[in-house]
Amino acid sequence: MAWLGSWEAYNEFKRLESLISEDDVKGKKSITRTDNGEFLEEDLDEELVRAYKIEECFSEVVNSGIDPTVGGMAVRIRAMEGENIFQYMSGMNAIASNWPQIVKPGESIIFYQGADKGSYSCNVYQSSRNFCCYVYEANCGIVYTDDVIYSKDLEGMKFPKIYRMDKKSFDDIAAQNGAYPCIEIG
Numbered sequence: 001m002a003w004l005g006s007w008e009a010y011n012e013f014k015r016l017e018s019l020i021s022e023d024d025v026k027g028k029k030s031i032t033r034t035d036n037g038e039f040l041e042e043d044l045d046e047e048l049v050r051a052y053k054i055e056e057c058f059s060e061v062v063n064s065g066i067d068p069t070v071g072g073m074a075v076r077i078r079a080m081e082g083e084n085i086f087q088y089m090s091g092m093n094a095i096a097s098n099w100p101q102i103v104k105p106g107e108s109i110i111f112y113q114g115a116d117k118g119s120y121s122c123n124v125y126q127s128s129r130n131f132c133c134y135v136y137e138a139n140c141g142i143v144y145t146d147d148v149i150y151s152k153d154l155e156g157m158k159f160p161k162i163y164r165m166d167k168k169s170f171d172d173i174a175a176q177n178g179a180y181p182c183i184e185i186g
Contacts, residue, residue, distance in 0.1 A: 006067040016057035025049040075124070075131065090126035090182035095119060123167070129178030131158065134170050141170030143177050 028044040055074075062074045076089040097118035103109050113119050115137035125132040131144040144158040163173055171181055 006070050008067045009061050009064075009070040012064070012066050013057055013061045016060060017054055020050065020053045020057070024053055073122075073133075080128075085128060087128045088124065088126065088131050088179070090180070091124045092121065092182060093124060094121045123181050125174045125179035125181050127174075127177065127179035132174040132177055132179040134167050134174075134181070136167070138164075139166060140164055141167075141173060143173065143179075145177065 025046045028046075028049045029041050030044050032040050032042065034040060055076075059074050062071060065071070073093065076091060077086045078089055079086045095118070097113045099113055099117045101110060101113075120135055120137045122136065123134045125134075130146075132141065134141045141163040143161045143163070145161055146156060146158050148159045148161060149155055150159060163170055165173075174181065
């Protein structure tokens, strides 16, 4: 399922989706490691592979700049079968910057280069009410809620409330908004 608030972005998404071929989804394998250190190769479910390919198309459109009104962070939702509601799905997003770096023999590639170079990570909370996420580098929690109304014309839209605090404290705020984290801090 995908929602894009722009015809240009939606049409580009449908174009990319139409390029997914049977070869892209058939016969894909995963390699897993067992507890005793053995590696197993298993077939991936074709529906799951297709869903990941569709998600890649959606993310590509969101990040493409095809329409300046479409962008930001793609949010996963789950439509509740037989019900007229959806749930925001929990997850952990790690955004790595792409600043150039010189890696000498024996050195490690630095994937996370810090917030000053555009890298960040956030915890997205599971919720059927308000979208909640916590950005670690800013010690900042964000709740998109319809409790805040800036104009009667915009009633029903969700607007951000920002909380500058540690993750554990924000977990309590998220819980008050019907959300729970994918990562617990004890």
